[in-house]
Amino acid sequence: MAEPLSVILVESDPDRAAQVSESLRAAGDYRLHVIADPTRLARQIRSLNPDVVLIDLENPSRDMMEELTLASGPLERPVAMFVDQSGEGLSTAAIEAGVSAYVVDGMQPARLKPILDATIARFNMVHRMRTELAETKRALEERKVIDRAKGMIMKARGITEEEAYALMRKTAMDKNKRMADVAQALVTAAELLS
Amino acid sequence: MKRAQIPVGFIPLVDAAPLIVAQEMGFAAEEGLDLLLKRAPSWSSLRDMLAFGQVDAAHMLAPVPVAAAMGLGNTGGPLSVMSVLSVNGTVIGISAALADRMRHQGHDFAFADARAAGHALIEAAPDRLRIAVPFPFSMHAELLYYWLSALGFPAPQSIDIRTVPPSLMADALRAGDVDAFCVGEPWGSIVVEHGLGALLLPGAAIWSFAPEKVLAVRTPWLTQEAPLAHRLIRAVWRAGKWLASAESRLLAAELLAREPYLSLPPEIIDRALSGGLTVTPQGLQRDVPGFLRFHLGDASYPWTSQAQWIAHQLAIRTGLDRAAALRAAAPVFRDDLYRGALGDLCPQLPQHPQRVEGRDSSNLATRAHPAPDNRFFDGQIFDPQRPQR
Numbered sequence: 001m002a003e004p005l006s007v008i009l010v011e012s013d014p015d016r017a018a019q020v021s022e023s024l025r026a027a028g029d030y031r032l033h034v035i036a037d038p039t040r041l042a043r044q045i046r047s048l049n050p051d052v053v054l055i056d057l058e059n060p061s062r063d064m065m066e067e068l069t070l071a072s073g074p075l076e077r078p079v080a081m082f083v084d085q086s087g088e089g090l091s092t093a094a095i096e097a098g099v100s101a102y103v104v105d106g107m108q109p110a111r112l113k114p115i116l117d118a119t120i121a122r123f124n125m126v127h128r129m130r131t132e133l134a135e136t137k138r139a140l141e142e143r144k145v146i147d148r149a150k151g152m153i154m155k156a157r158g159i160t161e162e163e164a165y166a167l168m169r170k171t172a173m174d175k176n177k178r179m180a181d182v183a184q185a186l187v188t189a190a191e192l193l194s
Numbered sequence: 195m196k197r198a199q200i201p202v203g204f205i206p207l208v209d210a211a212p213l214i215v216a217q218e219m220g221f222a223a224e225e226g227l228d229l230l231l232k233r234a235p236s237w238s239s240l241r242d243m244l245a246f247g248q249v250d251a252a253h254m255l256a257p258v259p260v261a262a263a264m265g266l267g268n269t270g271g272p273l274s275v276m277s278v279l280s281v282n283g284t285v286i287g288i289s290a291a292l293a294d295r296m297r298h299q300g301h302d303f304a305f306a307d308a309r310a311a312g313h314a315l316i317e318a319a320p321d322r323l324r325i326a327v328p329f330p331f332s333m334h335a336e337l338l339y340y341w342l343s344a345l346g347f348p349a350p351q352s353i354d355i356r357t358v359p360p361s362l363m364a365d366a367l368r369a370g371d372v373d374a375f376c377v378g379e380p381w382g383s384i385v386v387e388h389g390l391g392a393l394l395l396p397g398a399a400i401w402s403f404a405p406e407k408v409l410a411v412r413t414p415w416l417t418q419e420a421p422l423a424h425r426l427i428r429a430v431w432r433a434g435k436w437l438a439s440a441e442s443r444l445l446a447a448e449l450l451a452r453e454p455y456l457s458l459p460p461e462i463i464d465r466a467l468s469g470g471l472t473v474t475p476q477g478l479q480r481d482v483p484g485f486l487r488f489h490l491g492d493a494s495y496p497w498t499s500q501a502q503w504i505a506h507q508l509a510i511r512t513g514l515d516r517a518a519a520l521r522a523a524a525p526v527f528r529d530d531l532y533r534g535a536l537g538d539l540c541p542q543l544p545q546h547p548q549r550v551e552g553r554d555s556s557n558l559a560t561r562a563h564p565a566p567d568n569r570f571f572d573g574q575i576f577d578p579q580r581p582q583r
Contacts, residue, residue, distance in 0.1 A: 039369060039371065040356075040371065042357065057235070057242075060235050060236045060359035060362055061236075061359065061362070062235075062238050062239060063238050063328065063329055063358075063359045064357045064358070065238065066238050066267065066268070066330050066331075066357060067330050067356070067357045069268055095242055095243070096248075100238070100239075
């Protein structure tokens, strides 16, 4: 039985780190280490000497990984970005999901596949959830501003709620703007004038 | 007519301007193109987005395609350079603590003399100088190695060059992780603005005609999409020409400042475009002619000798065979494509794609064809036919 692969996940979001580690536990026997603070990433990784490093593509600290590709000493193991040799488009799938994998040079793609499959699936799911959450938050935020602007118009003009709403919608259409933007402009202006 | 769409990746830096301007000012549309500009979080991501087809063209550090051709670093396949997007435009800066020490030792922060600034830095530097660059394969790293070793500073043995992404440069200084840095604008000015450090030299003070960013594509894409490549070169060339005009500066800074491009105040961006930089948190002003070039003096022409200079430096540093490196690098910069695309727009293109880098040719300049100087600070030249050092 081979030694379990040691895997590092560079992820500052504890939720996502927990999700990925859970999937990896289900996928096989791996030693997982999470790096939450990417300061001096190259140094941290060097000292842990892992077989695989997984890092979010959106993380600018990823560039620090590239230093490790130029192994400077004979005892250091060069790492390479995982470039698909399995012919299954795994690299493309990983990049689309927003994760990149660095492996010790010469590692068999077959040993990496279950790790990547599990990580990609989680990254995709978390990404969908995040988008939904952000959209919902934005919609709520906008509704709050629109309600506030509506109240201001009703008071200033002495009109009903429906009339105020219709007026804002017409203004937005005439000015070729989103209603939330018109509302925001009104709220900001009112703050400035008060 | 429906315009052809090309996804193009960029990193939020002032020198991404030719791509942003090509799209925003309609130069792409004139060529029947619609550039879908995608902002990338890091150079390694952008290189992979290009290699794996998320984008078809990219704003790229000039040494990345050369390193790939030499088999260095991670690469998903061969890359080609269609034109140079920008010449110069980087700054070397130091931490506030190191700046104080240098000031006490009498350094004037003239921001021009690479020799004087280098000696002052070496004198004030701690035992092991920690310098940040944005990427291991970058002109930033090459210029630093060239500069410090020409001054007798035994780089890389006694300096510790670390990778810090441009947008995190200020954080690295704040955390005390580095003593000095080399970065593209506006990230050097951001450091000054936060009072975390001072600017010591423009990259141009080390080599006054350093190819900084290039327009890179996957080599196989060129064979499949030759007509699109042509149109893209033309659109970007026109954008560079527009950027070179003084009247364009204000608008260019406003365009770049917008979301989703740089999302930073236009005033900070204007510093690099005008070459008028604020070099210390106390507000010391310095003007640098030719701080960042997009067009003048055939700035966008992809000289094979530029690719070879990079290859030569990389080979020296990594112990690879120099002759083989020069052979591998030459075909990466595609002057043939550039010439083919722009022959009718600019009839006076250089006759031969290889020149002696560092040999000042300003005496050959004519009014119609200005040649900015091409000099290394130590007066050396690089002749690809007879490479030395």
